[in-house]
Amino acid sequence: MVGRRRELAGFAAAGLAAYAADLGLFTYLRGPAGADPLTAKALSFVAGCSVAYAGNALGTYRHTRVRGLRPYALFVAVNLAGAAVQLLCLAVSHYGLGLTSQRADTVSGAGIGMALATLLRFWGTRTLVFGNGRAGRPERSDRNAWPARKGRVERTGGGVGSWTG
Template sequence: MLSFAAVGVLAYAADLALFTVLRGPGGLETLTAKTLSFAAGCTVAYLGNALGTYRDARPRGARPVLVFLAVNVAGALVQLLCLAVSHYGLGLTSQRADTVSAAGVGMALATLLRFWGTRTLVFNNENRVGSWTG
């Protein structure tokens, strides 16, 4: 789990750094910049997990990559849902409340979903050379 977390931190850093550059000096529109940075973060996460965390698994073809992307999009939706519930449903509209709901609660829940999905659906036991604890 620590390896998964380390890869996640690197992917998050890549996403954030690229978004900042594309949105700031790059001058791209917000959603375009976020889409590109999300894709870069997913790429870093996939490669980090494939070459590090789950290096004993041998997924082949496009399916694992597509499932990995779907799991990460689902995680992003969890974060957005937490933000929407807090901001619009509960009326907690301060910057602090938005940060806690999206980057705190949402990120924690999304990370659990991503860990489960990545381990179970992408780099699953059938593809693993070692034991389940790998």
């Protein structure tokens, strides 16, 4: 149970750092840099994803063995799916249910949408990027380090991310 709490805390810390990078860069690009909103958001999204990936790879899931660009690409895809969930919650509330006030938009997009997107991002990061999916497979020379039972990932060492499950 302590390992799961540490994993959640590490994931949350990486997410907060990513949010700060995203917001800070977006604010700078829209303000002093004079970038248009879509360009600013696209660049800040990539920066936020990069900060979150680095935080998870070097912190929360540092004991996993991921190599190459595939894990990062999966991480970005998981984050894009999370963004789509937030937009979908907002669209359903605003256009489908007719809840058009600013408060309703905030609750559906930044409240409910963010909560559901965070669950999706946690699951995707843990399972697809740093878990027992293809991206988390060790290199050929390390195959003996993996357990024989399919679907089980053993983390090396102790500390954050040292769970077996």
